[in-house]
Amino acid sequence: MKKFLSIILTLGLTLGVLVGCAGGEQASSSEGKTIKIGGLFDITGATGDVGTPYAEGEEAYIEYIMSKGPVNGYTIELIGEDYAYKIPEAQKLYQKFKSKDKVAAILGWGTGDTEALRQQVAADKLPFFSASYSENLKNLEESPYNFLTAASYSDQARSVLKWIKDNHQGGTPTVALIYNDTAFGKSPIQDAKDYAKEIGIEIVDEQIVDLKALDATSQLLNMQKKNPDYAIIQQTWGATATILKDAKKLGIETQFIGLNWATGEGLIPIAGDAAEGFIGVVTHAFPYEDLPGMAEVKEYLESQGKTFDDINQKFIQGWVAAKILVEGIKLADEPTTGEGIRQGLEKISNLDLGGLAAPVTFTPDNHAGTNQIRLAKVENGKFEVFTDYFGYE
């Protein structure tokens, strides 16, 4: 029995490896009129709750645009894979996209993989869109092939600080920064502190709350000693909900303002009542907003037999990311190569996204599409947008 099993195991493994290697080779032959895009998705990983709708949005847009016919004669194919926010997996998938699928651009996801692959995409000349809006991705010397489709975390923080300055009544506003101990969390902090100094806001405290924390009492109690008027949160929904709930339990009256990943429909069920009054940065529209750009989304949803209730803001975020990439492909002279798509992207100027996100501009010197955001406040269990797009300049 043992021997039988061992033989089956070895055979199975050999078969698996052979299949794995052989299976993909046919795909590259039809390169002539197809542009392939690699997609790094987090569906089952730690950020899967926001990663899944984002991935769906990206796939949806590509499906939608293909249903309208080829783009400048090319078919666009999105090859998406789940890497579960495991960086080594992302690297292996990158190898596959680059060598086996021969993609011309990549729709990435998290700060972790964006950072890890930054050097390689630059060397391999593949435009990389990510849902990580880290400031250092703007640096064209370090990351010439990374593009930001929304305001960077630092720009978001700066715009929030400006809003605080403009709207605060009664003396110098005091602000605390709450973030987590990852590259994502720390990304905007130094820039926020520098800008605050510039415009005359006092940063009185900084607290670290883990991304998956279920308890933030000690950090909040420490923060309360400094009694800040506002606290900027750079977290995802889980930690943000923990912070808001614990703040409510402790009776803390600081106004919490979250950056884009702290904001979203998913926050409300977890935080419950504690979310009332929370202000969030909105980089992409909520499906329940009535905006011109929603018409396309509606068309797509109806063709799938779905409605706006089936999607959320992260879906729109993915949709927009894919849309911007396709615009770049449309404007490119040589859209089958990474270099070509990059040039196409750099021609994008003030691309109107129908209000779904701030208008995006790329140039050869600037891959930061925009620095504008909107703000929304939670009222009666729903995010109500109360500003228009604004920046900090």
Place this chain on the structure above:
Amino acid sequence: MRNPFVMECGEFHVNYKQNMAIWKIPRVRMRIYLVIAFFILFPFIASDYIIGLATLCGIASIGAIGLNILTGFTGQISIGVGAFLAVGGYTSAILTAKLGLSFWLSMPLAGIITAIVGALFGIPSLRLKGLYLAIATLAAQVIILFVISRWDSLTGGTAGLVLSRPQIGSFVFMSETSYYYLMFAILFVTVVFSLNLFRSRVGRAFIAVRDRDIAAEVMGIDIFKYKVLAFFISSFFVGVAGALLGHYTMIVSPELYSISVSVEYLAMILVGGLGSVFGSIYGAVFITLLPVVLRSVVEILNGMFPGISDVLVGMREVVFGLMIILFLVYEPEGLNKIWRNIKDYFKLWPFSY
């Protein structure tokens, strides 16, 4: 004609050197040379993607051999491999990026520094055995990673550090093939060293410590010295693997070296075979390729039964755990044993026993 499988017939050893050779029979040696030649020529027939995978497998093998020296040969369970890989990777990163040393210096230095750190964490092994040592190494893993993420000025904190590919003169090891050869050379040296280690006095002392350490001490083997030495040597190789990996992916960050990496490496040596150098390689290849194979299988199944991928996509963790348990239950000595079973089967073929 000579039975192709029964190889010992007609082989007489007339001196000690012949008797102690790693591969005693000339025909087997020829075959080993052929295998080595195949792996050297392999990049010419394989695509970049496969070469990249092979490089990852190779780097994992070096780390797995290191771990096996500690856990398989000396019996000291270590759940802290991830942290030592981190130390290796970060050391090399700091030496090249911040101090401007060349890769050829930084890699061995990374190995040595990791070895020293490893030996430090091996000192508790004087008082701790088995489970307690395993838990201590687990604590080491957590603490080392914490120090790395906090010590911003040295390690770049959670953002990590960027590394560049090694270069000789003006030739940069940018392509997959060039890095594969680099990895292969180092793997070759590692394997030769390890195989020889266990023919030497030190290696035999390690094995004695694993089997019955109190009895070994009674026989005059200084178990403390050898345990720390085992940690030292093992961590050296793990550090080298970490440095290689860092320069391959050109980035180091704390997220890459979590406890799940330690668990993966332990799985590699368990699946491959504790106490076997080639077993470590088999195990490393198995575990590294497992997600790749899974993905392909899911893709194929998805072609036949559309929609099944949604269900299977989360199965990775389950399959990983299942593989570990299946191997532990059915073949605790791992792939190495399976391979030996196959060889033994053919030795007696066509007779059944």
Place this chain on the structure above:
Amino acid sequence: MTFFLQMLVTGIVVGSVYALVALGFVLIYKSSNAINFAQGEFLLVGTYICLTLVASYNIPFIAAIFITLIFSALLGFIVEKIVLRPFIGKPIISMIMATIGLSSILAGFVHIIWGHETRVFPQIFSENPIQLGEIVIAPVYAWALVIVVIMLVIFSLFFKYSKLGIAMRATADDQQAALSMGISVKTIFAVAWAIAAIVSAVGGVLLGNINGVNSSLSTIGLKVLPVAILGGLDSIPGAIIGGILIGIIESLTGGYLDPLVGGGLKDVMPFIILVLILMFKPYGLFGKKEIERV
């Protein structure tokens, strides 16, 4: 002073949950000499089952807890039979890896069925904080403490007076002697694992009510190791005291030392304590010294 007391109280409550989970861990070690690295995942499974019962099927909380306990006991039985039995007597590394493999499988199933996002229990305890002088305690904390104390009392009585409890203690002491007295050691193993799963589930449900449920709850499985070592791997009172001590230390570290280091120290502190204990008193506060024979 209030700050200190607030931290202390949080520490005691969280620590008591640690104590409960450590109890299960120590129980398994005491009776079947096995280390269960999957304790955190037992917690996870139990908590999610309870969550689904309460949130999706709208079963009243008390009933849901009982059903969860039954499920957990079943889980414990199944795990013991499939994962433990083959490894009795095998080297310890096989056992460790087997439970690690198990934790991977359980975690994988949880992720497939329930995903990664943070979820909440519908409100069961009132939200109005209880005021004790100047300290604010959420009622859910108080309830957690009460429930843990009740469970610990139940278990102490169980081990002291019930037949099964005494049988378990006998098996932990000397398996051979217990066998010769007619105690079915196999049943004891099964019960030990079932109890371990049950206490983890209760601990998880309590923590889930306090803060929310997501897959990070399983990290408690790792935190339990310092607790068990501190108290002594085979000592039940040790597990309880160790749990509360670690909870308090963690909380105070978070309150006082974290701001100095920039945060994160509170999660590492139990492990630093672990290393210190292993260096100076490896058998913990109450553990028995292991005597090795050649």
